[in-house]
Amino acid sequence: MRRRLLNLLVLLLIAVAAYFAWVYRPVSPEPWSDDDKAVLQSMWIGSLPPLPVDPSNAVANDAEAAIMGNRLFFDTRMSANGEVSCATCHLPDLEFTDGLQKGRGIGVSKRNTRSIVGAAYSPWSYWDGRRDSLWSQALSPLEDANEHGSNRMHVARFVTTEATYREIYEALFGPAPDFSDESRFPAAAAPVADPDLAHAWASMNDVDRKTVNRVYSNIGKAIAAFERTVLPERTRFDAYVDAVLDDDEQEQSALFSKDEILGLQLFIGEARCTECHNGPLLTNHEFHNTAILAIPGDVPDRGRIDGVREVLENEFNCLGEYSDDPVRQCPELTYVRTGPELIGATRTPSLRNLARTSPYMHKGQIETLTEVLEHYNRAPDAMIGHNEATPLGLTRPQLNRLEAFLQTLAAPSAR
């Protein structure tokens, strides 16, 4: 009897050992098939198309506007306390993010700061896509009480009176309006939650409000022209794809370790990452619920379901009167969809340079890539809506290889 028990124990030990030996077995990468190569090419920076046109912004590709936008981007004088600029949260050294869970301007903002690298390629801005252009996006932090805490009246007056800005402004957009009559144009006014600002805004006449809005939208358009020039750089991954497309095996093994190749094979295969992280920016710019937990003390983020309502109502959207598109085609906005699938859905971020954009997710919930991968491997149920992802069942060594590959998406140096 005892002997039999011992036998059983030995058998069990062998089984456990066999399992671990199988999980941690050395694996060699398969050679790339033609289909694989096509997928790799689609993710390669060489496949990045020319910048999409933005008919809603007449100065989108204007070099002077980009210079003006660049200055505005780093200018703190538009904020309520004179200390906050766009670059307070969008730090060039961190791929235009800030390394924080949630952005910090005058107060703490609602979500994690997204990178603006390659942002011009997305039809939507923000995690919930509540803006449909770079220029309309640039206008909302200025008036957000927790970010710049400013107001459009102040911003419009500042840019049209400060000597250097005024000159470029007039060259780009024509004569700047005269805001010197304080009975018509108060010191501070904006259609925001703050009762004083809202009251001042409501007391202005309609024509004057539109004049201010026009100048304000032009300022956003200049900032957008600058942001359009912020583009992703070549990474080691791109060099590797070059080598794959050239069939240069020596170069391939010089650039990528075995684990990195295996990680890339998982990325486009079993780990199903390319379902959302596809194309040369490794994002489909779409909205997905992946069951990220709410942050302490907060309800789960409603995401796109609210974003879609907001973008349709936004006065600075592509269909609105401040859009420069003469035909108002705006296909993304016209054919935008809503529905319960969008509950808790947030926009897929690019994976380029993700080593420098931690913490991850819409409220910076996840600190490390290891934890991100573990989350997707488990694919738990969502707190609200439903998780589109399904459990992957990858082993620890597989997750390590995936992470090794993700590190190759970093550009060689900080900007």
Place this chain on the structure above:
Amino acid sequence: MKRLTTSARVLQVLVACLIAGFPALICNAHGSVTPDADICIIQIGYFKAHFKIFLPQKRQHEEFCEDLPDIGDSVFVMEYEHDGLGEAQIDFRIIENLTGQGRFTNLQHIGQIEDLNAITVYHHPFAVQPDVFTIAHNFDEPGEFVGIVTVRPADSEVNYTAVFPFEAGYTGLGYWPWIIGVLILLQLNYLWMSGRLDMLRNLFVVVLMCATSTFVQAADEVDAWKSRAGHFRVSYTSELQPLVINRIHNWMLHIVDENGDPVTGATISVQGGMPAHDHGLPTAPRMTQELENGGYLLEGMRFHMRGQWQIEISIDAGGNRDVVIIPLNL
């Protein structure tokens, strides 16, 4: 013979235990919240919602139904099963349960409380929350509580109220979940050993394989698709050639009837998605223009993943309504 009856009896007991213990243990629901299949439902007047509570910091994605095993940050969620709830004003209140009625507390007991505010620990006053309802509350101390949900439908003066007593920091389950877990394993083991589980799985795999193979065949061999009832045949050309992901574009549909004659004056609507991923199209495309000769312009198409898509085109023409499903492998 004797052994067989014993094991049969053991099995009977196991099954009985499972049936008796399962709903009570998994959901632990009372008041207006009741278990329904594997989820809990809250009934407020004629409204229903999927009800769940999370302790995201302590229990991550684990879902609870009323009784909470821990204190701390909690999130209450109601996913509406009735559209009216998304437009209704909803008031959500949590009070300390001082009624002495424990888990049998009902609306009448609440009605007898003189000063509700004095024992309220959380209050979300009447407000509309479209699509889904969420509130967050931090339970500092363990105790007995009552949740009170009041719904005032849009354009109505009538309030509907639901009451659910619950405990927070409740660990009264003891060893029962473990015992039940073991019983489930035993049951699964029995099913597995008897081969029933395998049979089911094999059947499922065969059905799935048959389904996909016919599907793939259909996609490869035809370039015009027949509608379900056979009234129409539809073909399409994409303005975007080759068809790639993440680009908004237009399609030209060409519709003919059973005799191959072009169909004019049709009303067309489009839906679709990826069945394997349980999601729809990323845009809401529309037919915007009728072209010559049974042609129709479909604007606003976009696909955001590679894989197997299905485009469902509903056609209403000449008194016939029919649906065409176009499979598309990207």
